[in-house]
Amino acid sequence: xxxxxxxxxxxxxxxxxxxxxxxxxxxxxxxxxxxxxxxxxxxxxxxxxxxxxxxxxxxxxxxxxxxxxxxxxxxxxxxxxxxxxxxxxxxxxxxxxxxxxxxxxxxxxxxxxxxxxxxxxxxxxxxxxxxxxxxxxxxxxxxxxxxxxxxxxxxxxxxxxxxxxxxxxxxxxxxxxxxxxxxxxxxxxxxxxxxxxxxxxxxxxxxxxxxxxxxxxx
DNA sequence: CCCTGATTCGC
DNA sequence: GCGAATCAGG
Numbered sequence: 720x721x722x723x724x725x726x727x728x729x730x731x732x733x734x735x736x737x738x739x740x741x742x743x744x745x746x747x748x749x750x751x752x753x754x755x756x757x758x759x760x761x762x763x764x765x766x767x768x769x770x771x772x773x774x775x776x777x778x779x780x781x782x783x784x785x786x787x788x789x790x791x792x793x794x795x796x797x798x799x800x801x802x803x804x805x806x807x808x809x810x811x812x813x814x815x816x817x818x819x820x821x822x823x824x825x826x827x828x829x830x831x832x833x834x835x836x837x838x839x840x841x842x843x844x845x846x847x848x849x850x851x852x853x854x855x856x857x858x859x860x861x862x863x864x865x866x867x868x869x870x871x872x873x874x875x876x877x878x879x880x881x882x883x884x885x886x887x888x889x890x891x892x893x894x895x896x897x898x899x900x901x902x903x904x905x906x907x908x909x910x911x912x913x914x915x916x917x918x919x920x921x922x923x924x925x926x927x928x929x930x931x932x933x934x935x936x937x
Numbered sequence: 938c939c940c941t942g943a944t945t946c947g948c
Numbered sequence: 949g950c951g952a953a954t955c956a957g958g
Contacts, residue, residue: 722949739941754951756942761949765943888940910939 720749722758734759868923875920880908892918894925 720726726747733743740759741752759765876896882905887893892907893916909918917925 741940751951752942753953757944757949757951760943890939 720747727758727762730755730758731762731764734764868920871920872924875909875918876907878909879905881905882908892916892921894918894921 722730729747730743733746738746739752740755744750744752744755747755879896880891881896882891884906886908887906890911890913892909892911894907895904896907897904907918907921909920911918912922915922915926
């Protein structure tokens with residue numbers, strides 16, 4: 720694959736949006752994230768433009784003096800002028816802490832029977848703001864979940880990595896825990912099952928066969 | 938371990 | 949110019 724104008728454009732756009740090099744590489748296809756990063760640098764847009772803080776007040780240190788006879792690879796010692804600054808959240812992508820139960824839907828089309836949408840529209844008090852990021856799982860009422868699954872979840876949640884929204888990746892469990900209206904809120908974050916948004920325990924409460932749900936009713 | 942971007946250097 | 953290998957870090 721080569722860097723056609725179109726692909727370069729996509730690259731620029733996504734990079735400007737704050738997408739990671741690997742995400743861009745996936746989108747483009749046929750290139751690795753290294754290729755993307757390389758291209759980004761060659762295009763001279765390494766320092767995420769449009770960003771808030773204007774960096775580099777420092778005069779910068781002398782480049783590489785070229786070692787006389789010492790270690791051939793002594794890069795580590797050479798001071799890098801370009802300090803990559805933590806990188807704020809894309810700002811555009813995520814705006815709000817997700818409200819209570821949000822309808823899962825978009826992302827996982829191949830879901831069997833996700834637990835009830837009944838609880839989804841439940842809270843009339845809180846406004847239904849659809850979060851920009853991954854859809855949140857429905858929060859099934861306790862009565863609909865098997866005792867075993869419930870116990871399993873409680874156990875797992877003790878081991879939860881307590882990730883923040885921004886720390887989630889494709890392979891972390893995105894099950895929300897706690898009340899988003901308070902600080903007592905985080906995401907499970909344990910390894911998610913391949914192709915699933917949640918870890919094993921949370922998949923267990925999120926996805927249930929219709930039959931099981933029917934049997935448990937009442 | 939997962940991930941991030943940065944840099945080097947042979948092609 | 950390109951990007952794998954590597955580095956440095958979260």
